Amino acid sequence: MDMIFPRVCSQCGRTGLYLCLDCRDSLQRIGIHIPKHSRLEGHLSLFRYRGLVKAAIRELKFDFVSDIVPEISSLVVHSLVNQYPHLLRYWQENNFVFSPIPLHLRRKLWRGYNQSALLAEKIALELNMNTRSDLITRIKNSLPQSLIKDRRLRCHSLNKTFSCATTTPPPNIILFDDVYTSGSTINSAAGALPENCHIWGLSLAG
Numbered sequence: 061m062d063m064i065f066p067r068v069c070s071q072c073g074r075t076g077l078y079l080c081l082d083c084r085d086s087l088q089r090i091g092i093h094i095p096k097h098s099r100l101e102g103h104l105s106l107f108r109y110r111g112l113v114k115a116a117i118r119e120l121k122f123d124f125v126s127d128i129v130p131e132i133s134s135l136v137v138h139s140l141v142n143q144y145p146h147l148l149r150y151w152q153e154n155n156f157v158f159s160p161i162p163l164h165l166r167r168k169l170w171r172g173y174n175q176s177a178l179l180a181e182k183i184a185l186e187l188n189m190n191t192r193s194d195l196i197t198r199i200k201n202s203l204p205q206s207l208i209k210d211r212r213l214r215c216h217s218l219n220k221t222f223s224c225a226t227t228t229p230p231p232n233i234i235l236f237d238d239v240y241t242s243g244s245t246i247n248s249a250a251g252a253l254p255e256n257c258h259i260w261g262l263s264l265a266g
């Protein structure tokens with residue numbers, strides 16, 4: 061397949077990889093923050109939503125290049141292992157379970173897949189951790205957060221967007237989303253989980 065449709069770097073166009081090594085070197089890291097007024101113990105955004113990461117996410121979401129998933133996942137795994145070994149060990153030793161932020165069914169049917177779920181499953185597999193895509197359901201089909209410019213409307217539009225879909229969620233959960241915009245999506249999903257869950261957020265970009 062690579063001979064017919066060669067892999068081309070999402071940013072610079074060089075052939076070989078979707079995320080070429082030179083463009084990976086130019087990524088800007090973000091880091092951990094502790095959100096206020098949130099159920100999250102902490103949130104880790106790995107990279108700024110620009111350049112290679114932005115181009116790769118756009119290909120994954122809008123150009124249906126789902127075979128870019130292993131390369132994006134390996135970027136996330138590499139970053140966790142090398143930049144955040146203590147946090148990763150805490151997650152692994154306490155059996156944190158990846159839970160991708162769900163798409164509304166209509167958008168999932170349109171795209172054919174939930175890009176965050178594909179990434180979370182691959183990342184968890186490589187880290188020898190578990191994924192549960194059935195913990196949370198999206199009950200409202202809100203506009204993509206990136207299309208809502210007014211910050212107050214963003215928060216409002218996600219009010220009661222999610223509900224917990226199980227009576228027995230695991231005690232420790234990592235909510236995974238591809239892009240962290242205002243934080244309202246992950247915070248809203250965290251709010252749907254029971255009080256006694258320990259919840260972290262992880263996003264590829266922010």
Ligand SMILES: [Zn+2]
Binds near residue numbers: 083
């Ligand atoms: Zn490149």
